[in-house]
Amino acid sequence: MAACLAHFRRAFLAVAGFSGLINVLMLSGSVFMLQVYDRVLPSRSVPTLVALILLIAILYLFQCALDAIRGRVLARIGSGLDERLSERTYRVMSQLPLARGRSGEAMQPVRDLDQIGSFLASGGPPTLFDLPWMPLYLGLCFAFHPWLGLAALIGAILLLALTVFTEKMVRRPATEMSGYAGTRSNIALASIRNAEVLEAMGMRSTLASRWSEANSKYRQAQMRASDVTGSLGALSRGLRMLLQSVVLAIGAYLVIGQEATPGIIIASSILTARALAPVELAIAHWKNFLAARQGWHRLNELFTQFPAAEDRLQLPPPRTELSVEGAGVVPPGERRYVVQDIAFSLSAGSALGVIGPSASGKSSLARALVGVWPAARGKIRLDGAAMEQWPAEALGRHIGYLPQDVELFAGTIAQNIARFDPSPDPATIIAAAKTAGMHEMILRLPGGYQTEIGEGGASLSAGQRQRIGLARALYGDPFLVVLDEPNSNLDAGGEQALTQAILAVKQRHGVVVVIAHRPSALAAVDLLLVLESGRQHAFGARDLVVRGAIPSAPVGTLQAVASEGKASG
Template sequence: MYLRPPESPAAGKRSLLGLIPGRSAVVWVFAFSVSVNLLLLVVPLYSIEVFDRVISSGSVETLVGLTMIAAAALGFSAAFDVLRSRLLSRFAVGFERCVAPIVLEGTIVDAASRGDGGTHDLVKVRELRTFLSSGTVTTLIDAPFLPAFILVLFFLHVWYGAIALVGTAILLVMGIISRWIARVETAEASGAALRTQAALDGIVRHASLVRAMGWTLGAVREFMRLNDQALSPVVRASERVYAIGAAARMVRMILQIAAIGAGAWLVLQNEVLSGSLIASSLLVARTLQPMESLISAWRALASAQEAWTQVQAVAVPVLARKRKTLLPVPSGRLVVERVAYRPAGAKRPILAGINFECRPSQIVVVIGPTGAGKSTLLRLLAALELPSSGTIRLDHAALHNWDADQLGRFVGYLPQDVQLVGGTVAEAIAGFDERARDEDITAAAMLAQAHDMILSLQSGYQTEIGRDGNKLSGGQRQRIGLARAFYGDRKLLLLDEPNANLDPDGEEALCSAALQVRARGATLVIVTHRPRLLTIADAVLLLRDGMQLAFGPPSKVLPLRPSAVTPLSKPADAPREVESRVHRAGGASR
């Protein structure tokens, strides 16, 4: 059965900028900016006309007419400014709606590279959205109009233009210094902020343990120490940038005074008319105001640049990924061919020389001592990691050739640390399946022998599980996690110590569920350190130090260890006898 999904919005695109909608709005923003800045020239022109024509002529009608024209022009300027702000706000929202899904997908695909305690990529998207709708952007848009105002000042008199030009140069130097300070201090604070966030996450996540061990005061002191390290450079940067901003305001005011003084001197020398006095002061202030604002905005600009760099890096794998052809529903045949895995920077591989095959409707139990690589093997089989060498195939197709979402619909994965996602039990079982039906959810729960346990909860399937299922016991989380793995038409079940938190009755229910799943045609690969699951195994994979020691029927694999006793004579051997043999064979935890 082939189900072709709709084309991704990123299909065929290489640039994140090319995906952002509403780019025509940017054109209108610049058009409105031109109008706003041109209409602001009305005030100095009005001053010139009033002082040079109205006062000398004494014409009240001219004064009224000029005032009405100036008021109308300023009204249009305010309207255009509002429209510009609304367009920027809507463009920012459209930006977030377009970029956020791509960034979230990139985070999910490459979650390991994000690291612990780091700022989430979507937080950076929101920072960019806030920046795009802020006044800093309008200041940046207004900055290119500075030469036009300087030219007008030169037209009035060369002294006015020179004052504005010198002031712009001074403020530009001060802005560069402000940007350098902001960048240096922000870089210093970034690492400390990440450490602080990681410590806070750990304290909050393990609050019960911290309280039980009497570490509350120590945890608070450690957090405050790290927080002080993060705040110190931020405070220093804020103080220095504010000092430069105050100096910039002083420079602007001095230059305005200089323009008035120069204008007065020029009037006395009969080189200009008296109206240019006020006009030059207003134009100098309008020319230097964006430069002054940018000095205080350098930190916002630096943060936005850093956020955009991070967002682009996350989006690159998603934009570069090509669509994969959907494959037929697999039968569950799993082939592992000479697989090795060594993480980046590791001195030795975690797995090497893994080579086995699972037929459809087969139960394979993986055993081995701690550190043998059992959990890593399951992550490779779930396509969560790529082998350093070798190939893993599901029905002749290498896992990397499967569409990730399609493969996920056929693979049920239960990690050793059961992680439940969702607000209620039903949501935790169905996950984010938009087509989930109640009968499918209850069927999965019944198959996992969890239905009665769920009904015993306060609100049954609508019981809130809390963050990561912290309102449930370990055994309850294990049962619900198993039901989630069974949910849907799974052809390959990967279970990492599914009986770790189960009592004997729970283990019996697990074995019964595994047999039912196998009868439905699914293949199961189960990691365990407890013997009960060996009684239902069709094959056993024995690992040690990342190497495959043996693979085959339990009766042939267990005796291969020098310390092993005679193999199991039949699947019904008592759990205590099996446990003794497994422990002597090295069948401990991962």
């Protein structure tokens, strides 16, 4: 974050320069009043008054122009910061669920970046740039008379103490606001994803109560922060107005004693107000400043935790072997192994079926094989190279993955199959669709391959989504294809197409791993891996594993696989 901010060093120096000129021009009003009371009124000179009016108008025009330019520069710094960090923030956001599990905090980096940009475009930063010019105004007050300077200095110290007190009082409710906002966002996103379940099972009122509770806590924290900043802001305004009156009274006393001129009364009052205005504005903007600062620290920590991908040596495409060497898998945010001591090797042209009871670690193993969850122990290698040696983008081109819960993106069918490649090969898209048995079905849709499927593929049936997900996994002929429950929503025709797709991968000397409960998905596999309680209980040729089933293995599943094998034979 500091390195990114350093890119805008010249822009910040320009803002500082503009702030200096603006604060010097702010003296125009005091000098004008001083000249009017001490020069124009005693001399009764109208030409002098007209000249002063024209001069002050020009100075104020310059001041307004510089203030507008400063605001535009700060807004563009915020926009430039967002532009430089947006892609990095997206990458961190998309990696968070893999490192910490599926939690609502994944959207927090985007909110933090927006908060920083909004603060830079607000009136807060100009106030911070004006604060260092307080000594100039206080010094001029001392130049008029020590009593005037002392009064202004005491007021400045009191307002600065209020600023420090505001920082301490607002910090806790602002932190609580951030946490409650995340909880509220979690409930909202979950409700949107599961709108059908809420409607069908009458859960909307229950979730509405949870939302109201989280929203109430958010509002209470927001109210506490607003009460603090509002009360202290009102106190600072009242103190500033009182101080102006005190300065006027002191000036009047000095004039009575013939120690100052009448113009000094007004000029010193204006200078005092200008000296203390940045502190008052800082208190008013303190809540936004604190939120931006917290967002800055959170983003900085995340960028440190998820460093930018290093340039790695481009390895040749894998063509010969997938090997798993004593692999153990721990889900994100947990410490317990759900899969451990898994060891096997698959050569090109092999198809492995992974079976076992529920919660035996099958899907966890699938995530590890494709690099979604890194192996906490052991190694997973492609052609001898461990997964972490591959650049993520390069590795993805050699892997096809069909997760248990298929998620499609808003866009066309062609874009989803092509993994949103900006310049896809139409022939490769059609080849993947044909391998998945979807080509004819896609052509029957109103827009064919250009049919918009909506967010999450809402316009398609579950079976269609699964088969488009299969085509996406097969796009580009990846070497390793991992299919997790690929037939959970398929009919008989879809299962036959799945079998043909697995055979096609084997024929082109790829490697297929199929996780399945339904034996029909294993018709084309030649190897079988049996998992139970996260451990490997059997591995070998399909027929040998089925015939030599051990007592602790899921015998019912093995018998079903055996029956399926006889039927397919």
